[in-house]
Each structure stands twice: as C-alpha cells, then as structure tokens.
Amino acid sequence: MREDLESGKDTSRRTGIRPLKVLTMHLLEVKGLTKRFGGLTAVKDVSFHIDEGETIGIIGPNGAGKTTLFNLLSGFLTPDSGTIILKGENIVGLAPHKIVNKGIARTFQVVRPFHHLPVIANVMVALKSPRGAKKIEWLKTMERKAADILEDVGISEVMLEPAENVGHGILKRLEMAKALATEPDLLMLDEPFGGLNPLETDFLTKSITRMHLDEPSRAILVVEHKLYALMKIVRRVIVLHQGEKIAEGKPEEIANNKLVIEVYMGKGIQHA
Amino acid sequence: MVLSYLRRAHSSFAAHVFDIPPRLMVFLFLLILLAVPITGISDYYMGILTSANVLAIFAVSWDLLVGRTGQISLGHSLFLGIGGYSSALIFKYYGLPIWITIPLAMLIGSLFSVLIGFPCLRVKGPYLALVTMAFPLILYRIVKWAPLTPIFGRVGIIVPSFFHFLPIRQQVIAEFYFTLILLFASSVIIYKIANSKTGIVFMSILDDEVASQACGINVTKHKLMAFVISGMFASLAGCLFVHLLRLAESSVFLLTVSFIPVIITFLGGIGTIYGPIVGAYIYSILDKYVLGQMLPNLLEQWQMTLPTEFEYAKLLIFTSIVVILVIKWPRGIARYTTDRLEDLEEARDLDERGPRIWKRYKQKNRN
C-alpha cells in the first residue's frame, strides 16, 4: 500500500494530470512478472504501470518476450510469478474472455481473422461479447455499430467481403477493429505495423493518433521491434531484452540510451 | 469461337432458367415432397422417404455442431438413442401420448448433452471426436446389461406407431407428413439459430477459438449451447425413429449409426442447412433403394444373391464415397450445385453489367 502511494505520487509529479485519481491507483500495474518456458525465461521480473489515457510503447529485438508479455496480460498465458492489477483488481489467472470483458483488448502479431465470416461479422463477434454488447449506444443496432467501427479504421468499403478474400493490410486493420469493438480501457497492439508498406504505416499511425484524440481516457500499449514507427505515437517507451526490462523513458531518451543501442548491436536504433 | 459462343449462350440461358430465389427453391422442394403421397407410391417407398425426413433432422443437428461450430462429434448416436429410449420408457411406464413424450424426450436429450458436454468440451479436435465416440458405447453396454433387462427388454422396448389408430396406408402417409413437418420446423429453427448473431459466434469458434476468446467470447459457454441445441434435435430424431420402427433397441448406440450423419452431411455439403437435408434423401435412396432393392433385383436376373455380410460392406461403400467427396467436392453435392448456380448468376450479370464482371468471372473460373 505504501509502495502504491509512493509510486502514485511519483507519477503525479511526472505527468501532472488528474492527481487525485492517479494518486489512488494506476489503470494497470504489473509487478515482478515472470514466465518460463522450460529452461528459457521469456519474461523476467518485469514491472511497470500504465495510467488512464497513456500511450506506451514496448520495444525490443525479436525474441525479447514482447508477445509473451502480451499473452500474460491478456490471460492466454499464466505467469509463474508476479501480479497484474487492473483498476485495483488482480487479474492473474482469469480466463482471456473475462479479461477482455474487464477492459483489456489485444490484437495478434499474426492476424487471426474469422475466415468464413464477412469482414463486418468479424467485428460483430466482438460486439456480441458482454462488454461489447453493453457498450453499444442506445437505439443503435449491432450492425450499425460494426459498420461505424470499420469506418473508423478505414475499411468499410470491404465490409461485406468474406475475410478470406481481403488483403493483409485490411486484415491488420480488421484486427484492430475487433479489439476496438469492446471499447477497452487498455488497447494492446502487437506489432500493428508488421508487414505494412510505408503508406499503410502512415495511415495507421494517423488513425491511432486520431483514435487517441477521440477517446482520451483509453490507454494504448503498442509493441514494436522498430522504434521509429513508435516515436510519433507514444509518450513513454519500455525496452525489453531477453525478457528483462532494461530501460524506460521518453522516446528521445531511449533513442540515445547507451544500453539500448548496445542491445540493438550497433544496427542503429533508428533503422532497426 | 463457336464453342465459346455456345457456352456463353448456354450459360446465360441457364442463368435465366435457374434464376430462382432460394426461398422459392425451398418452397418448390417442399411442394414436391408434399405431393409425393398423391402419386400413390408403395408403402415401402413412402417408408424410405419418411426415414429420410428423420435422418435429415439428425444430420442437420449434427451439422450445427460440427459444420457450424467446429466441434467434431463422432458419437451423435448417443442422442439418437437417448431420445429414443426416453420416449420408449416414458411410454412403457406412464403411457403418455406423443405430444408429451416428444418434448420430454427432447428435454432429456438436452439435459444429457449438458452432462456430457462438460467433460467433452474440455478437449479439442481429434480428442473430442474420440471422447464423444466412447459415450454411446458405454450406454450400449448399460442397455445390454443383464440386471437391467426388465427395464430395457431382451430385444428392446416395443412401442406403438404414432398413428396406430389409423388403417395402415393412412398410417404411413400420416407418418410421412408428420416427420416432414417436424423436419421443416427443425430446419427452420436451426437455420434461424445458425444465421443469428449467436450463429456468427459459433462460426467464429469454428474458425479460430483463440481469436474468439480475444473478442471477449465465452467459448465454452457457446460450445455448450451448440452441443445442447444439437443434442436436443438429435433426440427428437431418435424419438421419431423409435415410433417409426415400433421398437427401441440397443443397436442405435453402435458406431455405425454415429457415422450416418457424417456420411449424409458430406454427401450434401457441410456447414449448410440444405446440404444435410439433400444428403439425407440421397443417402436413404442409395441405401434402401439402390443397394437394398435395385442391386439384389439386378443380381437375381443373373441368378446371383448378395451375401448376408453385404450389410457391413454398405458402410465401406459409403465411407469410400465420403472419402472421394472430401477430396473431389469437399463442399458436397448440394453445395457444389448452388455454387455453380452462383457462377451462372455472375455470367448473367455479365450480360447486364459489361466487361468488368466478365473479368472477375473469368478470374474466378481460372482459380
């Protein structure tokens, strides 16, 4: 409890917004999270916190444990030790669908569309979840809401196509639309820029920024192994390396951090 | 040149001829079936069609679980048997009329599917198929168990026909209409469920269970729902069968019975409603008429008879057909036909909407 208050004060000094709320609790607080696969420790004693409305990036080379961390936060894996506190409640051990309904939604690094369903029905699956259904505005149909979400991510023109017929760029955005449909308090995007061309990357960056403006209380956690794409959208970056958190700070600070540059082995972090 | 012109002319002709909306197609199909008794075909053939109606209910229920939700069950005879035995037992001990035994059998069937669903749905894919296979065999043993013979009978439980108060010809006709109406009602209900928003969730589980969970869907709950609905309609089919055969007996729990909906659904087309229905008629006609009547008659002309083991060979024949279908036409006969009709529709669009569609049409045919 003391620790909570202390770290709370710390944040309030740094961000200077909503001191009262921040003082009481973070949106998400992760402490000492560890996950082993046999002899390999994929996530090692990772601690961090996320506040309401923050945009945070997690970077790290391939195999750093970013996806594993996502799986732990979203309940697809259970940690060997550590706690994950969402709005004051420990969510370790909860089933993935329960966590979604508590307000954490995620996308997958490798897209997972429902191939047999039309694009719009893919989104309707998420709207059929308890949280998704509850968040549909009064007098609005599920179809209307799904179409609106697709409009927001810019793929409404293909909404009736079966998901198996659309391209990768669209599936990437569909992945985001599905996560957005439950109106999460924390949106976690696993390498949203992976496999996108510069034009699509640019579009996605813009839509994430716009999304954040539309819904300022929603926190966004973006995982990338490239820093440059993240720089524009996040305010704070956490660096993972071999499962350990090796640095945390503003993007500019991270780009000049010696340890981080070393980890990327002189490749030059800007272009990694 | 000439050939391509002819092909185009033919396809545009066919497209116009076959330009029947699905609803009307269903209506026509139903009309033909309704008219069957008027043609005065023999009781035996009427019986084949009646059992096809019931098999269709059975297969449609299997398809909801397997074709729509992706939960492979190879033990669906369990529900057929439970439906049958519960209605037979209710009749034996309480003598209740059919409009009470049928819903009661369905209720008991759904209760059993909840009970069995919990352990079964903890496992996935091929393991699920194996686990589901075991349950009917257990019930087979229970029903055959000597101390329980007073309850389940030595040869089975004898029950009356639904329309035992009518003369035999009318009985057969009444049974046909009765099962046809129930088939129509069940398939409309299952169609509505499959195309509802819950049906969309079922499809999402079929496609990707993990992604479905990530959408906030309680996957176990929805799988159980599909299991219960499927079990309920399979018990209805079981109850109908018992009263058609006038006997509830243990062989219903055998593995061969569990394969019937698999054969039927792959014949017609998996993941559709019309597929299993069309498949059930094809199967019944193949099974009872072609293999059961035509073939023996043909052989008789050459002074030959079928060996008694032929019953077992039938299953081999059907499984071979299924294997060929899965490889050649994985979407089944009915589905293949509707897909061709859709292609024709596009060909017709080509006449009306010009070359853009034509390009797409050609592209589609190339792939």
Ligand SMILES: Nc1ncnc2c1ncn2[C@@H]1O[C@H](COP(=O)(O)OP(=O)(O)O)[C@@H](O)[C@H]1O
């Ligand atoms: N299910 C698993 N079983 C065993 N090892 C795994 C599993 N998932 C990930 N790993 C290992 O954990 C490490 C971190 O993987 P991952 O989290 O996918 O990294 P990143 O997303 O940062 O590229 C890798 O070495 C990977 O091989």
Ligand SMILES: [Mg+2]
């Ligand atoms: Mg990864």
